[in-house]
Amino acid sequence: MSDFMMFSLVPLTVAVIIGMTCALLGNFLVLRRQSLIGDAISHVALPGIVVSFLLTGMLSSAAMMLGAGVSALITVAMIELIRRLGRVEISAAMGVTFTSLFAVGVLLLEWHQAGGVHLDVEHALYGNLESLIWFDGTGPAALFDPVALADLPPQLARVAWVGLLVVIFVAVFRRHLVLGSFDPDFAASVRAHPVLVDLLLVTMVAVAAIAAFEAVGSIIVIAMFICPAAAARLMTDRLVAQIAWSQLFAVISAVLGYLLAGHGPGWLGFDASVSAAGTIATLAGLILLLACLWGPRRHRTGVTASP
Amino acid sequence: METWWRALTFTLGYNTSLVTIGSMLLGAAGGMIGSFVLLRKRSLVSDAISHATLPGLALAFILAGLWQGDGRWLPGLLLGAALSAAVGLWAVQTISARTRLGEDAAIGAVLSSFFAFGVVLITVIQSMQVTGQAGLTGYLVGATAGMLASEAQLIALCALGLLLAIFVLRRDFLLVCFDAEFARTQGVSTGRVDLLMLLLLMAVVVIGLKVTGLILIVALAIIPPVTARFWTDRPLRMVALAALLGAAAGYLGVTLSSVQEGLPTGPLVVLASFSLFMASFLFSPWRGVLATLLAYQRFRRRVHLRQGLLALAREEPIFDNLTLKLLRRQGYIRRDGVATLPGQAAARDAEHEERLWSLYRERHPDDALQQEHSGLTPIARVLSPDAIMALEAQLPPRPEGGR
Structure with missing residues (x-):
C-alpha cells in the first residue's frame, strides 16, 4: 500500500487528469476537423521550452510554460500567415510550420548538449511519468498530513490547475463552442464570436499540451486529444453523451495503461517495466480501433455502409 | 568553414559524398512525390506514415537483436519500418473512408497510437541485452555521421529507384490530381493511382528515416512542393522545381551537418529547406508577399x-x-x-x-x-x-x- 502511495498514486492521478483534460478539448477539435492543431502545438512545445531554457539558464517551470505558450502562439500565427498570405492549403501550412520549429528545437538542444542539461529529445517525446515519486507518501495518513502534502511533485498541482481552467473554459463558453463547431456562419450571425472562441480554444489546447508535456511527453498528449474523442464520436450522436464517453475512455486508458506498463511485463515473466505514457497512448488507440469496428454510430449519417 | 567547403565540393571523403548524393536524390524524390500529394491536399498523411514506422523499426530491431545480438541491420530495419508504415497507411485510409471520422482525426489517431506503441517497444529494447541501442535514437532525429558505406549505398540506390519510378508515373499522377473524373473515363483506375502515390511516398519516408529521422522526414515531402508552388502555376514545372529544391535542401543540410561532430542532419536539412521556403514566400515575384x-x-x-x-x-x-x-x-x-x-x-x-x-x-x-x-x-x-x-x-x- 505504501508502495502504491509513494510510486503510483501521483503518476496515476496526473495521467488521469491529463487524459480527461485533453479528451475534453479533443471533442471540439475532432468536431471541427482541427485535430492536427493539437499535433502541431505539441510538437512546437519543444522549441519553446528549449529557447526559454537557453534564455533563463534554468529549468524553472514558469519560464518553460511561458516559452512553450509563446511558441504555440507563434505557431498559430505562422500557420495563419502562410495560409492567408501565401495562399497555401492549411495542412501544408501546418506541416511547414511545425516541422521547421521542431527542427529549431532539436538543433538548439543538440548544440547545447555539452552543458549537461537534463533535457533531451527522447524525454520530451516520452515524458517521465514514472519519475513523479511522492517520497513522503508513506501511507494513507500522508493524505491528511500537510508536511507530506507539501512534498507532492509540483507537476500534480500544475496539471490540476490546468484541468480546472479547461473545465471552466468549456463550461463558460459551451454555447459558443457548440455553435462554432457546427455552424460557424450562424455563430457569427448571432454574435457568438467564432474567431475569438477559436483562438481561445487553440490557446487552451496549448496550455493543456504544455502542462502535460513536462509530465508525460508530447506523444500521449496528441493521443489523448484525438483518440478518446474520436472513439466517443463513433458511439453517439449527442454532444453531451460524446463528452461523457470520451472522459470514460480517457480514464480507462490512463488507469489500465499505467497498471499494464508497470505490471504487464511482470506477468509475462520479464523483470522490467515499459513506458507508461506509451502504453496509455497505445491503449487509447486500441479503444479507438474497437470503436471503429463496433461503435454503434461509426458510419456517416446518410451514407450507406459500403463506400 | 573550410570543412563545410570541402563537404560542399565533395572532397571530404567517400562516405560523406555518398551520403550527400543520397540525401540529394532523396530530397528530389520527396519533392516530386510531395507535389502530387500536396495537389491532392493530403500533405499530412506523410506525418502519419512516418510516425507509424517506429513500431516496425523497433520490432525489427528486437528480432535482429535476438537473431544476431546486434539490432542494427539496416535492410531489416527498413523492411520492418515499411511494413508498419503500410499498416498505418491502411488504417488512415480505412478510418477516413469507412467511418464518420475525418481524415485529420484518422491521421492524428494513427500517428499517436503507432508512435506510442513504438515507444513502448523501445523501452522493451532498453531492458534487453542487445548492443547497438544508441543506433536506434538516430532514427528519431536523423544521424548520418556514423553511417556505414553499405548503408549509404543502399539509401542512394533506393532514392535513385524512387526518383525514376516517380518520373515514369508522373502523367498518371497529374491526371488524377487534377481531374479524377476525367481520369476515370480515360480508363485510369484512380484508386490504384492514389494507392501507388501513397506507397511511393511511404518508400521515400522509409528510406529517409536514417537521414532526417522520422519526425522531420515529413518536411521533405511538404516544404519543397509548397515552395515550388510560389514560383509557377504549371504542375509539371512545379514538380521539377520541387525536386530541385528538395535536392538543394538535402545538399545544404548534409554538408552543414558534417562541419561539426554531433550536429544532427535532420534539423539542418529541414531548416535549409525552410530558408528556401521563406525566401520564396517573401520575394517570389508572382505569389510572394x-x-x-x-x-x-x-x-x-x-x-x-x-x-x-x-x-x-x-x-x-x-x-x-x-x-x-x-x-x-x-x-x-x-x-x-x-x-x-x-x-x-x-x-x-x-x-x-x-x-x-x-x-x-x-x-x-x-x-x-x-x-x-x-x-x-x-x-x-x-x-x-x-x-x-x-x-x-x-x-x-x-x-x-x-x-
Missing part, C-alpha cells in the same frame, strides 16, 4: 488617381491626402489644389472614359460582365475602335451645370 503588397499599392494608387481626376472633372473638392499627393506628383494640380492645364485635359479624358464605360455597361450588361475590369482598364484595350465609335455616337449630351 512582397510582390502582392506592391501590386496592392499599385492598384490603390491607380484607383486614387482615377477618382481624383473624376473629382477634378466634376469640380468636386478633394479631401483625401493620398489622392492630392498623387495628383500633385503627376503635375495635374498646383499646390493650392487648382487644376493645371494637363490636369484639366487628363480629367476630361478620365471622365470621358468613365461615361463610355457606364454606357457600355448599360447597353451591353452581359458583355460587360464578361470583361474583368474595375473601370480602370482603358476602354480602347477592351473594345475595338468601331465599337467605341458606336458608343461615342450614343453618348448623351453632357448635362448642364457640368462643364
Whole structure:
C-alpha cells in the first residue's frame, strides 16, 4: 500500500487528469476537423521550452510554460500567415510550420548538449511519468498530513490547475463552442464570436499540451486529444453523451495503461517495466480501433455502409 | 568553414559524398512525390506514415537483436519500418473512408497510437541485452555521421529507384490530381493511382528515416512542393522545381551537418529547406508577399488617381491626402489644389472614359460582365475602335451645370 502511495498514486492521478483534460478539448477539435492543431502545438512545445531554457539558464517551470505558450502562439500565427498570405492549403501550412520549429528545437538542444542539461529529445517525446515519486507518501495518513502534502511533485498541482481552467473554459463558453463547431456562419450571425472562441480554444489546447508535456511527453498528449474523442464520436450522436464517453475512455486508458506498463511485463515473466505514457497512448488507440469496428454510430449519417 | 567547403565540393571523403548524393536524390524524390500529394491536399498523411514506422523499426530491431545480438541491420530495419508504415497507411485510409471520422482525426489517431506503441517497444529494447541501442535514437532525429558505406549505398540506390519510378508515373499522377473524373473515363483506375502515390511516398519516408529521422522526414515531402508552388502555376514545372529544391535542401543540410561532430542532419536539412521556403514566400515575384503588397499599392494608387481626376472633372473638392499627393506628383494640380492645364485635359479624358464605360455597361450588361475590369482598364484595350465609335455616337449630351 505504501508502495502504491509513494510510486503510483501521483503518476496515476496526473495521467488521469491529463487524459480527461485533453479528451475534453479533443471533442471540439475532432468536431471541427482541427485535430492536427493539437499535433502541431505539441510538437512546437519543444522549441519553446528549449529557447526559454537557453534564455533563463534554468529549468524553472514558469519560464518553460511561458516559452512553450509563446511558441504555440507563434505557431498559430505562422500557420495563419502562410495560409492567408501565401495562399497555401492549411495542412501544408501546418506541416511547414511545425516541422521547421521542431527542427529549431532539436538543433538548439543538440548544440547545447555539452552543458549537461537534463533535457533531451527522447524525454520530451516520452515524458517521465514514472519519475513523479511522492517520497513522503508513506501511507494513507500522508493524505491528511500537510508536511507530506507539501512534498507532492509540483507537476500534480500544475496539471490540476490546468484541468480546472479547461473545465471552466468549456463550461463558460459551451454555447459558443457548440455553435462554432457546427455552424460557424450562424455563430457569427448571432454574435457568438467564432474567431475569438477559436483562438481561445487553440490557446487552451496549448496550455493543456504544455502542462502535460513536462509530465508525460508530447506523444500521449496528441493521443489523448484525438483518440478518446474520436472513439466517443463513433458511439453517439449527442454532444453531451460524446463528452461523457470520451472522459470514460480517457480514464480507462490512463488507469489500465499505467497498471499494464508497470505490471504487464511482470506477468509475462520479464523483470522490467515499459513506458507508461506509451502504453496509455497505445491503449487509447486500441479503444479507438474497437470503436471503429463496433461503435454503434461509426458510419456517416446518410451514407450507406459500403463506400 | 573550410570543412563545410570541402563537404560542399565533395572532397571530404567517400562516405560523406555518398551520403550527400543520397540525401540529394532523396530530397528530389520527396519533392516530386510531395507535389502530387500536396495537389491532392493530403500533405499530412506523410506525418502519419512516418510516425507509424517506429513500431516496425523497433520490432525489427528486437528480432535482429535476438537473431544476431546486434539490432542494427539496416535492410531489416527498413523492411520492418515499411511494413508498419503500410499498416498505418491502411488504417488512415480505412478510418477516413469507412467511418464518420475525418481524415485529420484518422491521421492524428494513427500517428499517436503507432508512435506510442513504438515507444513502448523501445523501452522493451532498453531492458534487453542487445548492443547497438544508441543506433536506434538516430532514427528519431536523423544521424548520418556514423553511417556505414553499405548503408549509404543502399539509401542512394533506393532514392535513385524512387526518383525514376516517380518520373515514369508522373502523367498518371497529374491526371488524377487534377481531374479524377476525367481520369476515370480515360480508363485510369484512380484508386490504384492514389494507392501507388501513397506507397511511393511511404518508400521515400522509409528510406529517409536514417537521414532526417522520422519526425522531420515529413518536411521533405511538404516544404519543397509548397515552395515550388510560389514560383509557377504549371504542375509539371512545379514538380521539377520541387525536386530541385528538395535536392538543394538535402545538399545544404548534409554538408552543414558534417562541419561539426554531433550536429544532427535532420534539423539542418529541414531548416535549409525552410530558408528556401521563406525566401520564396517573401520575394517570389508572382505569389510572394512582397510582390502582392506592391501590386496592392499599385492598384490603390491607380484607383486614387482615377477618382481624383473624376473629382477634378466634376469640380468636386478633394479631401483625401493620398489622392492630392498623387495628383500633385503627376503635375495635374498646383499646390493650392487648382487644376493645371494637363490636369484639366487628363480629367476630361478620365471622365470621358468613365461615361463610355457606364454606357457600355448599360447597353451591353452581359458583355460587360464578361470583361474583368474595375473601370480602370482603358476602354480602347477592351473594345475595338468601331465599337467605341458606336458608343461615342450614343453618348448623351453632357448635362448642364457640368462643364
